[in-house]
Amino acid sequence: MAFELPSLPYSFDALEPYIDAQTMQIHHDKHHAAYVNKLNSALESQSDLQNKSIDELIRDLNSLPESVRTAVRNNGGGHFNHTIFWTLMAPNAGGEPTGEIANAIKDTFGDFETFKTKFNDAGAGQFGSGFVWLVRTRDGKLEVVSTPNQDNPLTDGHFPIMGNDVWEHAYYLKYQNQRPEYLKQWWNTVNWNEVNNRFAQASR
DSSP states (O other), X not given: OOOOOOOXXXXXXTTTTTSOHHHHHHIIIIIIHHHHHHHHXXXXXXXXXXXXXXXXXXXXXXXXXXXXXXXIIIIIHHHHHHHHHHHTBOTTOOSSOOHHHHHHHHHHHSSHHHHHHHHXXXXXXXXXXXXXXXXXXXXXXXXXXXXXXXXXXXXXXXXXXXXXXXXXXXXXXXXXXXXXHHHHHHGGGBOHHHHHHHHHHHTO
């Protein structure tokens, strides 16, 4: 079965004023859609891979045939990362973390502000394009990591709990070259309910 572009769980302008409607529309309808289309094209001749989930493809990336590995890494990674990314934001969200993730952040980083600074610094420091993540590592610890391009921590055995897109297409129309300001304002959109859902999945 062909992979499909998921619908946004809110309108394009729902995250205003922090993320503008034009950016959301281009980001979802053009960039994410292109990743899905190119992933499907890459797998046209790989019938044994077409029935795998996107999670399986990304997790087992290094075992894929070399002929499609780069395409799956780039386009499958783009599809996987963005599918998560949309759900991690919501209108009328943000603020302090709630639930179990709040306790876990405090236990690991000391307090939310320390964690937020560490996360923002990792995002600002990612050279070129990429994502910044909060992951649960293979040994069960919380850690902030960044990945280049459309790479994902899942390939390295870490479970992505939350992440922010620091490709220029995610913020440039509104913030231009001010990536740190985008990272700062993004916290006003964080959907802590979904972060807690992913934290619960990671803890199983």
